Every structure is written in C-alpha cells, then in structure tokens.
Amino acid sequence: MSSTKISKDFLYQILFAICILVTYLNNYELTFLVWIATILITIKKKHSLTILQYIVPYIAILIVSFIAWFFYDNTIYEVIRDITYLLKPILGLVLGYQLCRSANMKVIKTIIYVGFIIAVIHLGIIFFTAVVHKVLNIHELRKYAGYFSDFEVYSLILVIFHKKFDVVLSKQRFYLLLITIAFSSFLYLSRANFIQAVVFYMGLKGYFTLNKRAIIILISFFSFVIIGYTAIYNMNLSRNGKGLEALLYKIKNAPTEAFKAKVDKDDWKDFNDNYRAYENMLTIRVMKNEGFWGMLRGKGLGSDIPLGQKLYTNDGTVLTKVSILHNAFMTAFLKSGLIGVFFMLCFLIILLKQGKTDNDHIKQVNLLLIATAIYLFFDNWVLLGLYLKTESKSVIIGFLLCYKQILLKKDNQTRVIE
Known part of the structure; x- marks a missing residue:
C-alpha cells in the first residue's frame, strides 16, 4: 500500500511540474490543452465548498x-477565444486543488524544487544566449529568457521561510536553492517580481497584521521607498540604457506607466512608455459611450478596443485592436462591466480573509495566501492577474488551498484525539 501511495504522489508532483512549466512556453493553446487534460486525469469525485467560493467570482464574470x-x-471566433481566456483562472484554481492529493506530497518542497528547476533552465538560457549568440543587452536577454517569473518568487520565499513550513533543508542545500533561485529571479529585472518578493517577505514576517511594530516597519519601509524613488526620478536615465540603468529607468517610469491621465499616441516615446495607461484611457472612453447599462453589464465576449494605430508586439505580431488588456480590472470592465469588476474584487477579498488558527503551519499558509491577495491588487492592474496566459498563480493558489484543507483536517483530528 505504501509504495503505491508514494508512486501516486510522485505522479501528481510530475503533473504539477508539467502544468507550471508549460506556461513558460508562451503558448496559451498548449497550456489550455495541458491543463484541461490534467484536470480530466486527476478529477476528484468530491470538491469542497472551499474551492467553490474561490471560482464562483470568475464563473460569474x-x-x-x-x-x-x-x-x-x-x-463566434472572437467569442470562443474570449471564453478560453476567461476560463483560465477557473481552470488553474481547480487544477491546483486537484493536484494536491495528500500531505505526503510534501507540497511546500514540491513548489520549491519546481522553482529550482525553472531557475536552472532560465540561467541556462541566459548563459547560452550570452555566450553562444553574444547577446549582452539586457532587453535582448529578457526577450530570449523571459520577462518575469512569479513562480520562482514563491519558491524563493518558501526557501527563505522553509523552517516555518516544517521543511528540512541541510545548510548546503539551503544555500544552493537560495542562491540559484534568487539569482535567476533577479536576472528577470522585473519590477512586478521585485514588488511580489517584498510583499511576500513582509507578509510572512507578519507585517500586515497591524500592531505597533508592524506600523513602525511599514512607515519606515514606505519612507524608504519614497526617498529612493525621489532619488531615481531625479537621475538622468536613458530609456535605451543597459543593465542597471535599464532597470532604474523602468522604475522611474512605473508610476505613470499604468496611471498617466493623458498619453500622446503620436509621440513614440510617450506612447511606448505609458501604453498600459493608454489602454485604460481607451477602455474607459469606449465604455462611457455605452451608457449606464453598457457600463454595468459590459460589451460581452468577443468585444475589443480599437487602438487607433498599429502596435508591434514583442512576439512580432501587429495589432490594431486589443481584446484582452494588460489590466485585469479593465478587461473585466470591458467584458462584464462594473458587475465583473465587483466579482473580481470579491475574489480578492475572499482570498484576503483567511480564517484564524492556532496551528503555526496553517498560519504560514494563510499568510502566504494573504500576501498573494495583496500582490494581486497590483498585479491585476499591470499584468492581467490570473488572466495572463503565462501565469501560474491560479494553480499555486488552488494547490495551497487544498493543502490548507488537508492540514485543517489533520489538525481537527488531532484535537479530537486529545
């Protein structure tokens, strides 16, 4: 019996790794097929109401x-395309929930080591691109090796706080995992991932539980951020700079990139630097023209936003209109109106409100889920949140929710015995 169970757990670990790794191929059709196939393979006879309350908001949208x-x-083509995109968070949550079969899977270790595999592959691609193809420009390297990796940040944070999750790592293994994943994560030079790492670190340190110590730390942190940004803002940075200068320019431009109120589409620099804000402005303008009921219900499946000019994307395609925006709130607004935005906020609030517990292990899982919810408020605004075709956070959330249910059941059984 024991060997059968171990082999089954290992099979689900492999399936979990495949479902995460496929998202890095930047082929949503393949990701969709792999996720659907895995859901059918791993389907459970029963699902708890816990996962249902998380997928209901996305079903409603x-x-x-x-x-x-x-x-x-x-x-019809545009409608079917939108259905597959809007299904993604639902599929990811269900998939992650189904892939977590038992505590014997060593759930936290599974996330850590899958992140390690991704980091090794990423570093290998960077090394090959730099040495063989002589590509040293950071913008070109990111084009080949990837622009961000949310999953590696999860793995990195879990390595840092491994003791709190009862994960045993030797000193040598700890530093191998830490250095490899941290170095790989840094080389993405992704502002979103840097913010994610800070939010997760602060979350697992308990700084989002408001008390005197947490308030002092948060005030100190935001003061440091304001001072640091002021210094960067006053630097004379080139948008075509290399290495650190490229990252600093992106940081300098970050506040206006998604929030700027006016963008000149005929000014190439202004348009490219603040494209996310331009999308938001167009969406609001289009939805206003629909009147009250249009804004309330949205323009439905297959709707899009005309850009008013040609847009050349990173993968070489040319767009004159967009159906799925960078902003998940605006995407929900376009497709399902203010009702959709309401349900998206409901999901974030549900994720944010994790129950209280005396079990330290469950408490750490709660903190990670709460940190995820806080980060998603930002991620939804700039990176499409759980709708992004290359994201895997929905799978991780489902995975952790099921793991938490297993821990709660185990904790309740222990209390009954006592």
Whole structure:
C-alpha cells in the first residue's frame, strides 16, 4: 500500500511540474490543452465548498460576459477565444486543488524544487544566449529568457521561510536553492517580481497584521521607498540604457506607466512608455459611450478596443485592436462591466480573509495566501492577474488551498484525539 501511495504522489508532483512549466512556453493553446487534460486525469469525485467560493467570482464574470454578448454583434471566433481566456483562472484554481492529493506530497518542497528547476533552465538560457549568440543587452536577454517569473518568487520565499513550513533543508542545500533561485529571479529585472518578493517577505514576517511594530516597519519601509524613488526620478536615465540603468529607468517610469491621465499616441516615446495607461484611457472612453447599462453589464465576449494605430508586439505580431488588456480590472470592465469588476474584487477579498488558527503551519499558509491577495491588487492592474496566459498563480493558489484543507483536517483530528 505504501509504495503505491508514494508512486501516486510522485505522479501528481510530475503533473504539477508539467502544468507550471508549460506556461513558460508562451503558448496559451498548449497550456489550455495541458491543463484541461490534467484536470480530466486527476478529477476528484468530491470538491469542497472551499474551492467553490474561490471560482464562483470568475464563473460569474464569464456568465455576465456571455449574457452581454447577446447585445452585440461579436464573431463566434472572437467569442470562443474570449471564453478560453476567461476560463483560465477557473481552470488553474481547480487544477491546483486537484493536484494536491495528500500531505505526503510534501507540497511546500514540491513548489520549491519546481522553482529550482525553472531557475536552472532560465540561467541556462541566459548563459547560452550570452555566450553562444553574444547577446549582452539586457532587453535582448529578457526577450530570449523571459520577462518575469512569479513562480520562482514563491519558491524563493518558501526557501527563505522553509523552517516555518516544517521543511528540512541541510545548510548546503539551503544555500544552493537560495542562491540559484534568487539569482535567476533577479536576472528577470522585473519590477512586478521585485514588488511580489517584498510583499511576500513582509507578509510572512507578519507585517500586515497591524500592531505597533508592524506600523513602525511599514512607515519606515514606505519612507524608504519614497526617498529612493525621489532619488531615481531625479537621475538622468536613458530609456535605451543597459543593465542597471535599464532597470532604474523602468522604475522611474512605473508610476505613470499604468496611471498617466493623458498619453500622446503620436509621440513614440510617450506612447511606448505609458501604453498600459493608454489602454485604460481607451477602455474607459469606449465604455462611457455605452451608457449606464453598457457600463454595468459590459460589451460581452468577443468585444475589443480599437487602438487607433498599429502596435508591434514583442512576439512580432501587429495589432490594431486589443481584446484582452494588460489590466485585469479593465478587461473585466470591458467584458462584464462594473458587475465583473465587483466579482473580481470579491475574489480578492475572499482570498484576503483567511480564517484564524492556532496551528503555526496553517498560519504560514494563510499568510502566504494573504500576501498573494495583496500582490494581486497590483498585479491585476499591470499584468492581467490570473488572466495572463503565462501565469501560474491560479494553480499555486488552488494547490495551497487544498493543502490548507488537508492540514485543517489533520489538525481537527488531532484535537479530537486529545
């Protein structure tokens, strides 16, 4: 019996790794097929109400988008395309929940070592690109090796706080994992991942539980951020700079990139530096023209936003309109109106409100989920949140939620015995 169980757990660990790794291939059709196939393979006879409350908000967004479609003349191809995109968070949450079968899977270790594998592959791609193809420009390196990696940040944070999750690592293994994953994560030079790492670190340190110590630390941190940004803002940085200068320029531009109120589309520099803000402005303008009911229900599946000019993307395609925006809130607003935005906020609030417990292990899982919710408020605004075709956070959330249920059940059984 024991060997059968171990082999089954190992199989699910392999499936988990495959479902995470496929997202890095930047092929959503392949990701969609792999996730669907894995859900069918691992389907459970029973699902708890816990996972249901997390997927209901995204199901509601999809249903409202479907109903709103009947008020517009959007093509079937565009509708089917949107259905697959709007299904992604639902599939990811269910998939992650189903892949966590038992505590014997060593869930935290699984996330750590899958992150390590991704980091090794990433560093290998960077090394090959730099040595063989002589590409040293940071912008070109990111084009080949990837622009960000949320999953590696999860792995890195879990390595740092491994003792709190009852994960045993030798000193040598700890430093191997820490240095490899940290170095790989840094080389993405992703502002979003830096913010994610800070939010997760502060979350697991308990700084989001408001008390005198936490308030002092938060005030000190934000003061440091304001002073640091002021210094960077006053630097004379080139948008085509290399290495650290490229990163600093991106940091300098970050506040206006998604929030700027006016963007000149005829000014190439202004348009490219603040494209996310431009998308938001167009979406609000289009939705205002729909009137009250249009803004309430959205424009439905297959709807899009005309850009007013040609846009050349990183993968070489040319766009004149966009259906899925960088901003998840704006995407929900376009497809399902203010109702959709409401349900997206409901999901974040549900994720944020993890129950209290005396069990230290469960408490750490709660802190990680709460930190994820806080980060998603930002990530939804600039990187499409759980709708992004290359993201895997939905799988991790589902994985951790099921793990938490297993720990709660085990903790309740222990209390009954006592």
